[in-house]
Amino acid sequence: MGRNIEKDKITRIVATDCGSTTTKAILIEKIDGQYRLSTRGEAPTTVEAPVEDVTRGVINAVTELEELRKLKILEKDNFIKDKKENEGIDLYISTSSAGGGLQMMVAGVVKSMTAESAARAALGAGAIVMDTIANNDGRRTFERIERIRNLRPDMILLSGGIDGGTVKHVVELAEIIGAADPRPRLGSSYKLPVIYAGNKDAVGEIEAILKDKTALDVTDNLRPVMERENLMPARLKIQAQFLEHVMAQAPGYKKLMDMTDVDIMPTPGAVGKIMETIADIHDIEVVGVDIGGATTDVFSVFKSEEAENEKGTIFNRTVSANLGMSYSISNVVSEAGLENVLRWIPFDMNEGELRNKVKNKMIRPTTIPQLLEELMFEQAVAREALRLSFDQHKSLAVGLKGVQKQRTVSDVFSQEDQVSTLVNLMNLDMIIGSGGVLSHAPRRNQSAMMMIDAFLPEGITQLTVDSIFMMPQLGVLSEVHPEAATQVFENDCLIYMGTCVAPVGNTKKGKPCMNIEVKYSDGKTETADVAFGDMKVFPLGVGEKAEIKVNPEKGFDIGKGPGASLTKEVMGGVVGIIVDCRGRRPFVIPEKESERIACLKKWYTEMNLYPGFEN
Amino acid sequence: MAHAYTPGLKVTPRTIIRKERRLPLKGNILVKKGEKVDSSTVVARTELPGNVESINVVNKLSITPAEINEVMLKKEGEAVEKGEMIAQSMGFFGFFKTPVYSTCSGTIESVSSVTGQVILRHKPIPVELRAYIDGVVEEVLPEEGVILGNESAFIQGIFGIGGETEGELVVATKEIKEVLDETKITAEMKDKIIIAGGFVTTSALNKAIKVGAKGIIAGCVDADDLKNFLGYDIGVAITGHEEKGITLVLTEGFGKISMAKKTWELLIANEGKKASINGATQIRAGVMRPEIIITINIPDNMNEVNEQEYSKSSGMDVGSNIRIIRDPNFGEIVKVKSLPVELTVVESETKVRVVEVELKDGKTMLVPRANVETIEE
Numbered sequence: 001m002g003r004n005i006e007k008d009k010i011t012r013i014v015a016t017d018c019g020s021t022t023t024k025a026i027l028i029e030k031i032d033g034q035y036r037l038s039t040r041g042e043a044p045t046t047v048e049a050p051v052e053d054v055t056r057g058v059i060n061a062v063t064e065l066e067e068l069r070k071l072k073i074l075e076k077d078n079f080i081k082d083k084k085e086n087e088g089i090d091l092y093i094s095t096s097s098a099g100g101g102l103q104m105m106v107a108g109v110v111k112s113m114t115a116e117s118a119a120r121a122a123l124g125a126g127a128i129v130m131d132t133i134a135n136n137d138g139r140r141t142f143e144r145i146e147r148i149r150n151l152r153p154d155m156i157l158l159s160g161g162i163d164g165g166t167v168k169h170v171v172e173l174a175e176i177i178g179a180a181d182p183r184p185r186l187g188s189s190y191k192l193p194v195i196y197a198g199n200k201d202a203v204g205e206i207e208a209i210l211k212d213k214t215a216l217d218v219t220d221n222l223r224p225v226m227e228r229e230n231l232m233p234a235r236l237k238i239q240a241q242f243l244e245h246v247m248a249q250a251p252g253y254k255k256l257m258d259m260t261d262v263d264i265m266p267t268p269g270a271v272g273k274i275m276e277t278i279a280d281i282h283d284i285e286v287v288g289v290d291i292g293g294a295t296t297d298v299f300s301v302f303k304s305e306e307a308e309n310e311k312g313t314i315f316n317r318t319v320s321a322n323l324g325m326s327y328s329i330s331n332v333v334s335e336a337g338l339e340n341v342l343r344w345i346p347f348d349m350n351e352g353e354l355r356n357k358v359k360n361k362m363i364r365p366t367t368i369p370q371l372l373e374e375l376m377f378e379q380a381v382a383r384e385a386l387r388l389s390f391d392q393h394k395s396l397a398v399g400l401k402g403v404q405k406q407r408t409v410s411d412v413f414s415q416e417d418q419v420s421t422l423v424n425l426m427n428l429d430m431i432i433g434s435g436g437v438l439s440h441a442p443r444r445n446q447s448a449m450m451m452i453d454a455f456l457p458e459g460i461t462q463l464t465v466d467s468i469f470m471m472p473q474l475g476v477l478s479e480v481h482p483e484a485a486t487q488v489f490e491n492d493c494l495i496y497m498g499t500c501v502a503p504v505g506n507t508k509k510g511k512p513c514m515n516i517e518v519k520y521s522d523g524k525t526e527t528a529d530v531a532f533g534d535m536k537v538f539p540l541g542v543g544e545k546a547e548i549k550v551n552p553e554k555g556f557d558i559g560k561g562p563g564a565s566l567t568k569e570v571m572g573g574v575v576g577i578i579v580d581c582r583g584r585r586p587f588v589i590p591e592k593e594s595e596r597i598a599c600l601k602k603w604y605t606e607m608n609l610y611p612g613f614e615n
Numbered sequence: 616m617a618h619a620y621t622p623g624l625k626v627t628p629r630t631i632i633r634k635e636r637r638l639p640l641k642g643n644i645l646v647k648k649g650e651k652v653d654s655s656t657v658v659a660r661t662e663l664p665g666n667v668e669s670i671n672v673v674n675k676l677s678i679t680p681a682e683i684n685e686v687m688l689k690k691e692g693e694a695v696e697k698g699e700m701i702a703q704s705m706g707f708f709g710f711f712k713t714p715v716y717s718t719c720s721g722t723i724e725s726v727s728s729v730t731g732q733v734i735l736r737h738k739p740i741p742v743e744l745r746a747y748i749d750g751v752v753e754e755v756l757p758e759e760g761v762i763l764g765n766e767s768a769f770i771q772g773i774f775g776i777g778g779e780t781e782g783e784l785v786v787a788t789k790e791i792k793e794v795l796d797e798t799k800i801t802a803e804m805k806d807k808i809i810i811a812g813g814f815v816t817t818s819a820l821n822k823a824i825k826v827g828a829k830g831i832i833a834g835c836v837d838a839d840d841l842k843n844f845l846g847y848d849i850g851v852a853i854t855g856h857e858e859k860g861i862t863l864v865l866t867e868g869f870g871k872i873s874m875a876k877k878t879w880e881l882l883i884a885n886e887g888k889k890a891s892i893n894g895a896t897q898i899r900a901g902v903m904r905p906e907i908i909i910t911i912n913i914p915d916n917m918n919e920v921n922e923q924e925y926s927k928s929s930g931m932d933v934g935s936n937i938r939i940i941r942d943p944n945f946g947e948i949v950k951v952k953s954l955p956v957e958l959t960v961v962e963s964e965t966k967v968r969v970v971e972v973e974l975k976d977g978k979t980m981l982v983p984r985a986n987v988e989t990i991e992e
Contacts, residue, residue, distance in 0.1 A: 328850065
């Protein structure tokens with residue numbers, strides 16, 4: 001991986017992310033011993049006709065860096081690597097999601113076991129999982145074959161069976177793939193990559209069936225025993241095949257690969273990497289979201305007894321392929337239901353007109369809301385897109401199924417599902433938001449509120465957003481220079497919005513919910529009683545800390561059990577400390593129109609979200 | 616980024632069209648370079664591998680997978696007919712043999728001694744590739760397809776449904792703003808492509824299918840009407856595969872927006888001429904918009920056509936006409952008054968690059984540049 005890089009000597013780094021529509025470039029420089037973002041530039045991605053060469057967009061974006069920083073970086077369309085005071089760089093890295101990213105199909109013997117593990121491996125590598133084929137998926141053979149043929153994935157991951165177990169079922173899957181004779185999505189001149197990560201005893205048979213028909217690549221079983229997943233070898237193979245086969249077909253990528261100093265990573269894979277790094281460095285549990293125009297990715301790092309790594313954490317990524325804010329906006333409204341979108345709007349809107357507006361945004365995805373009313377509507381859609389994506393994430397980020405567990409008598413009375421989600425909101429330390437609607441909201445308060453409304457954090461949770469969406473570049477940078485990546489991430493990438501304080505429980509609106517005491521670092525103290533159904537914001541600036549003491553009422557839990565007080569140091573941000581006493585498990589918005597509107601107005605005014613909307 | 620603008624959809628009375636017609640798999644090309652073709656001409660042909668079916672022979676015969684080759688009467692690659700015996704059990708002293716019959720006509724694709732499955736492949740599916748436009752074969756892509764060329768009036772739609780079709784253009788509404796309802800669809804419109812300036816209703820779409828019209832070109836449709844017509848809601852704009860029996864091309868979008876005057880005038884000027892239309896829309900990486908191609912001239916050789924003549928693309932400059940593509944004033948054609956360089960805060964508090972425009976009534980307003988499109992020639 002990569003060329004010889006002397007980390008200590010690196011003082012100038014260019015990183016690009018080639019997206020489907022825009023190529024974003026950042027220049028990182030070491031100033032006074034610290035790596036900082038120096039400037040950024042962007043240009044349209046040039047994968048498609050008439051240019052059909054991704055490097056053109058990269059050069060255009062980097063040229064913008066040159067102009068803004070007044071620094072010569074390129075010479076005859078090549079990076080100057082012989083660095084001097086006013087020209088050249090030490091390192092160039094890139095990520096890519098151009099051309100729709102990596103689209104995969106996965107197959108496993110049992111849908112809820114090996115097939116689910118295979119899906120997790122593919123998602124973790126940065127892929128979109130188009131479909132999951134399993135021997136027990138309820139479809140007939142010809143239906144599975146037809147599906148494989150029609151979808152034309154970039155790659156297939158085949159798994160199934162524990163090592164030493166029966167080979168019959170996984171071989172049956174291989175036969176189905178072989179019979180489908182699948183063609184890759186891009187180009188017809190190469191064979192479709194199929195990664196086999198199943199029962200090692202079946203390798204011979206799998207090779208006999210698939211070797212001639214596909215570009216078969218065998219790796220370690222991703223579920224060698226029922227009790228353990230081993231996803232990393234499959235993830236690495238997916239990324240290697242992505243570079244070797246899929247990216248190599250995209251126009252200009254061979255040239256781009258020669259330009260970069262380390263391997264190009266799929267964008268979501270890189271974002272996942274930086275999330276893992278941050279959780280690791282700070283020893284925290286993190287949920288991250290990247291809401292784009294077409295898809296929404298959710299990442300999480302939670303501690304778990306099932307974890308195999310030293311830190312005891314499990315990383316999960318899911319992608320909701322058709323939940324996004326422009327190309328897929330119509331699908332969000334259709335999946336969530338217009339009524340669920342409108343529950344966030346504190347005035348009447350004509351439903352017929354709204355449906356037309358949504359469709360018009362879908363067909364003209366680059367337009368932006370000029371009117372406040374339209375902004376409020378788009379942010380309402382964003383809440384629902386985030387909520388649905390997070391629900392999907394929670395259902396996939398689960399412990400391993402099919403594992404025998406010793407159960408005690410107390411488990412019989414436990415309400416917990418046999419396989420529960422790893423996402424524990426009460427333990428969650430930080431939510432990181434990114435993507436246009438969150439990163440570029442006119443007010444940071446709006447981003448904070450969208451994230452609170454969608455994720456419904458519990459207890460005490462820090463809220464942050466990616467300022468300019470540079471997490472992909474920092475993700476790939478963390479592979480080669482973790483120190484530089486972390487410094488830029490914390491100093492320039494993350495915007496701290498503040499801390500959400502949300503007790504879990506319910507009562508009648510207006511009844512006492514909790515008391516909070518905020519001790520500022522200058523010795524000043526503020527206290528407040530917050531009633532159920534209300535929100536309250538305490539200002540606490542970026543970089544400032546305060547000690548809070550929360551005394552919840554009986555029946556409300558802030559993290560120490562029902563009614564138990566909690567004292568904790570919290571971080572400030574551009575919004576401050578946000579106390580949310582609107583209830584959890586469940587969080588309910590009043591159904592009665594007048595009550596709903598009154599509540600929304602009260603919350604939006606306290607959060608200072610949309611000044612002027614009352615008019 | 617000072618010159619940033621959204622390129623508009625093309626509406627041009629005469630341009631060079633080049634259409635690549637490519638087979639899904641390698642095959643035979645049936646036309647030669649320089650040959651003139653009609654839209655219905657088959658230019659290339661290939662065969663797609665047939666569908667497959669599987670029979671678990673070992674389960675049917677209650678044997679182990681390792682024994683499968685002993686009972687198979689047909690080998691991999693051999694042709695079989697539907698109902699033909701492909702395997703038979705040993706029986707008991709040569710009696711009570713159990714047969715297994717082929718469920719389709721085709722070939723034996725594979726016989727597995729691990730799973731006991733026999734996979735049968737149906738006969739290949741012939742695929743014929745039509746020209747779709749009237750034109751001249753400019754280039755032959757050996758075994759893969761052809762590039763056809765002509766000179767046409769060309770209009771890009773904003774959204775459509777249904778695939779490629781051809782027919783004679785017929786105007787169904789007198790005025791640009793007139794609604795196309797079922798009363799305006801007549802039996803004479805069979806095999807025609809119907810033009811309407813304004814809004815098209817569900818009942819008009821259904822009536823058009825009933826009379827056998829090939830397509831409808833209209834300004835707009837209501838989102839709910841389209842949902843009712845299709846029977847489902849379109850969540851992501853990837854269309855073209857609908858099999859409703861008609862192709863719909865919208866030039867403006869959803870709601871009640873009249874067709875742009877220039878588009879309307881170009882269409883009515885070509886009434887009676889043959890058009891090739893395609894509703895296929897893909898608004899993602901690899902953007903594809905619906906198209907209307909009205910052939911004007913088929914040159915003997917595409918090199919004879921002066922390409923420079925057509926390559927006019929108007930940018931966004933002071934004085935040029937542009938269209939607003941989002942509320943407020945959605946659909947209005949306005950004049951660029953100035954192009955401020957600095958970022959400006961609009962009502963939603965979004966800080967964006969804007970364009971100052973002059974409305975029809977002479978008033979001026981600031982519009983985000985992302986919310987306007989240029990009018991392409």
